[in-house]
Amino acid sequence: MTNDDESSKILMLMAHRGFIWGPSPEIYNPVKGSYEFGPLGKLMKNNLENYIRKLFRKHNFWEVQCPLISPEIVWKASGHVERFFDYIIQCENKDCNNLFRVDTMLEQMGYDLTEINLNELQEFIEKEKIKCPDCEGNLGEVAKQNLMITSKLGFPSSEYILRPETATTTYLTFPRLYNFNRTNLPIFVFQMGYAFRNEISPRKMLLRTREFEQCEGQIFIRPDQELNFEPYEERKNYKIKMWSAKAQEQNDKKSVKITLEKAIEQKIIQKPAYAWLLYLAYDLVKGLNIPEKNIRLRQHKDDEKAHYAHDAWDIEIKSKIYGWTEVCGVHDRGDYDLTRHQKYSKKKQLFVPGVKKGEKIIPHVLEIAFGVGRLFFFALEQAFKFEKERNLLDLHIQITPVPFAVFPLMKKPAELQQISRKIYEDLIENDISAIYDIAGSIGKRYRRTEEIGVRYAFTIDHQSIEDKTVTIRNIEDMSQKRVKIDELIQLATNLLHNKTTFEDIPEI
Amino acid sequence: MTNDDESSKILMLMAHRGFIWGPSPEIYNPVKGSYEFGPLGKLMKNNLENYIRKLFRKHNFWEVQCPLISPEIVWKASGHVERFFDYIIQCENKDCNNLFRVDTMLEQMGYDLTEINLNELQEFIEKEKIKCPDCEGNLGEVAKQNLMITSKLGFPSSEYILRPETATTTYLTFPRLYNFNRTNLPIFVFQMGYAFRNEISPRKMLLRTREFEQCEGQIFIRPDQELNFEPYEERKNYKIKMWSAKAQEQNDKKSVKITLEKAIEQKIIQKPAYAWLLYLAYDLVKGLNIPEKNIRLRQHKDDEKAHYAHDAWDIEIKSKIYGWTEVCGVHDRGDYDLTRHQKYSKKKQLFVPGVKKGEKIIPHVLEIAFGVGRLFFFALEQAFKFEKERNLLDLHIQITPVPFAVFPLMKKPAELQQISRKIYEDLIENDISAIYDIAGSIGKRYRRTEEIGVRYAFTIDHQSIEDKTVTIRNIEDMSQKRVKIDELIQLATNLLHNKTTFEDIPEI
Known part of the structure; x- marks a missing residue:
């Protein structure tokens, strides 16, 4: 297959298997850059969002949800009216x-x-x-x-802005968050939600659209805490692939894999807290089974940086279809945001005590900004593997739409279906997503499920009636083992939470 | 406490404990009807959304996600331009x-x-x-x-509409869904997401806002299937509290508790499929621990019905603060929607085979439409219980922000904290939400956690060091038992999934 053939096939399968439909509305004149998540796409997107939430929660980030529509003064203060x-x-x-x-x-x-x-x-x-x-x-x-999209609301109507990012709306809650956190810094907080940009030319499917979803995490922190940051100490030996601004300027095309500690020693980055945030971004992407050869961190050169950024690195993923593309930005925003909002709002609550006695300072902000649609798209396209006899969708078990399938080998005897149905219902009852399918030969059913990301298929055969065992088939390499029906729920749970692997399942 | 006092106290606690903040942005001139979900509110809202998703999935609904911004023709076809x-x-x-x-x-x-x-x-x-x-x-x-909110996008710019409901955007995907469902009806599908309305006067907190979230489920179905609907047979003895249009017209102020089957026999409702949808709506609300005395189904009278509705019932909840309020509408939309979209789009794919050979019909639609913000608000306000010595937030364990707490009885010896920390980390590792708190007396920590909806607190004391047991305290009635640390994760999991109750925990 040529690259173009592969790209077309991937995009076609994304639509035909119910992942992404559009441009939408398909029955009318579609709107450029407007897409729908179909049933499997939506299941996968929910799983992806839960994967992200779990990771942020594990690192003690709180989540907030702020309005999509805000008054103009917010975006004057943020700098977007002038510079976006x-x-x-x-x-x-x-x-x-x-x-x-x-x-x-x-x-x-x-x-x-x-x-x-x-x-x-x-x-x-x-x-x-x-x-x-x-x-x-x-x-x-x-x-x-x-690039901001405006809208008129109210009577008499006033102009409002559909937020171009979630980050600024999170900053506005700082006084509330500070009290909620019992007036301690740092505060870890993230927001996952829509943002809107009047893109000149929406294109590249989910990569550049006018409405899209972000997940942006913020750390409100004192400057002294940025240099003395406990979570960094636990991760300083973590290796990331960095392509610095200097390397880019020297026409050095390759990124360097290096520990956080080395990156700080070599002054590629300056602050332990910022280094830790690079780890978090990198680890989140790597955890989705995206091959490391297709991931890198690229530093913004001075003329690329957004108006608020002291330092900025992007996580880029090498898309099979669109080449290297940003999926996440990590920004050292300094005290830019809260200083601006203090100036525009005149609110004292944006100051906090500094280290020196009586000193009042404006908290600094470190930010990690993901495009959820982009992350979804890359995780999905990277997972397509076209083999001689089958199309395999090799998605991480925690984000795949439906990780398990249950098949009676044949429609008769009725007992095969009864046992299968019972297993299926037990899985659902235990919050384990599964499909039940009796249509067509077992081979066809394997092919159908491989194409939509099922990881393991349980097949109920004649032996199941006799000894209460079923086969579990590992979709990845098509190997099979027999397991006891009694232990199946626990096994599925463990596989789902990475507490066991297929290799570890004992033969019976 | 007078009713007004109680209302003020509830609204105050919602803000101070990090559930709902606003009107937003608080540091500038706030926008009427604009709110933020704080850290605990967002955790609870995520849980509520998962609760809804799980219930819809259990009943074989697929989920889709469609764009927020759509071209005007969609809303001309839907009837909203003319009649909304x-x-x-x-x-x-x-x-x-x-x-x-x-x-x-x-x-x-x-x-x-x-x-x-x-x-x-x-x-x-x-x-x-x-x-x-x-x-x-x-x-x-x-x-x-x-009431629709418009916005200008593109170059040269055109007018687009911020969708006033999710339902219509789901209808537009019918041809895709029909193929995805292997050309079978009925199709069960839902969408959870934002909608926008230019309300004349936003008010009553989350109850009437200009941007809000809905969860709208649709059944695409043939008319013969509406009368012969298998899921109904399993639920026909389910009782719901109905207040019919006729009773309202006869000035009869009371709803009647009646089985679905009786309601059909008495011609209060006509169709088994529609009856089943009333069950689903009612069961979803009741499952949130909202007392049944505060729930009823009220039928729309003829002059109240929306332009698309053959029959319409609202689930109403008696709010402690705002009185009886709609939280969900169940609508028999007939073939109104797909007929209109067929007419405007001229697309053949909106026809499906009828029962008679060669016959082509337009599928009918039954709809269930929840306001997610309203459901959130009611579930939260109903849960506040003010007792003599404490404020209890009595939320259902599956939607409460943090179901478990872990407390070392005292800060010393260090072993108390080590054991506690280990238990806390084990819970988090197993996806069980918990808080860890060492600040203040144990009594104060109980009070603080009762107020934010924690269900069970594990306290680690001196005996824990000796015999590896801890106390589990049931926040609701303040009773305590001792349990083994070894069995704690399994116990928490079972409590969370309603597989065991506090009463069932054996004394050791």
């Missing part, structure tokens, strides 16, 4: 008049964006004599287009 | 000019809305000589105000 824009350019040919996002246009023309200064786009376009990619017409001037 | 409005009226006094939602205004003036025909509001206001409730000025004419 894309550079756009329009074709001057009246028959075309197409509008382009400048960076995307240049990228598609084959320019290496990492070598272009975004503040000098106009000069670059003139120097290179770049024309409209659609009609070869002359292009107008580079302009800035704010 | 509130009646409003404005004061003509130029110094006032206040705007009112007519039904709310009349209700607050003490009129019984069930006795007013909504199509004759203008006549009613003139007849009763009603003046502006704020300034006694003359009121203008009754007008219709569409």
Whole structure:
């Protein structure tokens, strides 16, 4: 299969097997970049969200949920009204008049964006004599287009903004969180939810859409705590693959696998707390069974950094379809956010005691920002494996839509179905997701379930009636063992929570 | 405590204990009807959503997730552009000019809305000589105000609509669902997510807000299947409290507790499939430990029904603070929706085979529509119990934010803390939510945890060091037993999944 063939097949299977449908609404004129999660996609997305929640909770993050719609002052204070824009350019040919996002246009023309200064786009376009990619017409001037989506509400109506990120709405709750945390810092908190951006050209399926979901974790912390951070000590020997701004500038194409401690010694990063957050981001992605060769941390160069960032690294994943793409940003935001909100709101509660007696300081913020849709998309596309006789969806057991299947070998005798049905219902009763299928040959049923990410299939055969055992089949390598029906629920639970492996199951 | 005192105390505790904060953003000028879920509120809301998901999944509903933003044609087809409005009226006094939602205004003036025909509001206001409730000025004419919120997106920009309900976006996926379900009916599907309405006057905390979350389940079904519905047979002896339109018209103030079968025999409802959906709605609410005296099903009278409804019943809950309020609507929508979408989209895939050979029909829809925020609010407010010495939050173990607490009796000897910490970490490791607290006397720690819904507290004392047992305290009645540390995880798991009760724990 060529790469293009494989990409098409993956996208086709995502739709046909009920993972992602769209662009939506399919029965009308679809909206660009608008997608639906079908039944299997939604099960997987719920599991992914639970996987993320569990990891954040394990590290003592609280979760909050804030409004999607907020007044303009919030986004003036955050800096988004002034600085949250894309550079756009329009074709001057009246028959075309197409509008382009400048960076995307240049990228598609084959320019290496990492070598272009975004503040000098106009000069670059003139120097290179770049024309409209659609009609070869002359292009107008580079302009800035704010990406926030507004809406009018109330009577008389006022303008509100659909939040372009969750992070800022979390910052607004700081005084409440500080009291909730019994006035202690650091505070660990995350929010998972929608954000909205008026993208110039939605594209690449779930990767660039106008409504999308984020999971953004924040640590409110004092500067002295950033340098003396207990969780870091436990993880400082953890290795991550880093591609620093310096390496990028020196045209060094390769990332370096290095411990957090070494990265700090070598001054690639500065702060233990920030280093720990890089570990958290990296570990979350790796834990989804995404091969490490397709993961790296890339540092933002100075001209790439967002207006609030002291330091910024992206987790990038090498997509089978779209190449290296950001899935998570880790940002050292300093005291930018709470200082701005203090200035705009004049609220004293944004100050906290510093280390020196009587000193009042504004807490600093370290942020980890995931795109949930992107993480979903990458976890799914990386899992497709096309073998000679079958399509295997090799998803991590904790995020796969349905980890178990129950099959009676044949429809008759009725006892086969009765035993199977009982096993299926026991699994469901114990919160273990499973499918029950009696349609078609056992081989066909294996093929169907392999394609949607089932990890283990229990098959009930004639021997089951005699000795109360069934076969368990490991979908990955198609190997089989017999297990006792009595021990099946406990076994499934242990497999689901990684407390046992297929290899560890004793032969009976 | 008077009712008002109790209401204030409940609302105060909801905020102070980290359940609901707002109106948001609190550090700026808050937006009416805009709230945040704090750390405990969010944990509880996640649990509530999982509780709902589990119940729907148990009844073989698939889940989908559709876009929040959709093109106008969708809402023309659904009937919302034409018919989704509130009646409003404005004061003509130029110094006032206040705007009112007519039904709310009349209700607050003490009129019984069930006795007013909504199509004759203008006549009613003139007849009763009603003046502006704020300034006694003359009121203008009754007008219709569409409740949908629009937004402009794209380049050049077009108008889009923030969906006013999830249901319609689920209907649009019918052709996909039908194939996914191997072209079988009925199809059971639900969607849990945001909807947006430009409410004239957001009020009553989470009960009427402009952005809110729904959980709407749909059954796509043939008319013959509505009358011959297997799940109904299993539940026909289930009793629900019904207050029919007829009883309301006859001024009969009381609901009648009756089996589904009797309700059909007496022609209070017509269809077994619809009856089963009433059971599902009722059972979901009752399962949250909301006392049955505070639950009833109320039928819509003809002039109340939405434009799509053949029959409509609301589950109402008697709020401690706001009185009887709808939390769920169950609607027999007939073939209204798919017929409209077929007409507007011209798509053949909205037809399915009927019973007669060669016949093509449009599937019917039965709907169950919950307000998630409302359900959350009612479950929470009903759980507050103020006793002489303590505030108890008596939440169902499956939705309470943190079901377990672990306390070393005292800070020393260090072994007490070591054993406690180990138990706490074991619970977390096994996905069992718990808090660990060493601050203050054991009595104070009990009080603090009772107030936030902890169900069971494990206390580690000197005897624990000797014989590896701890006390488990049932927060509800403050009774205690000793249990073995070795068996604690299994015990907690069983309590959490209702597989054992505190009473069943053997004394050792």
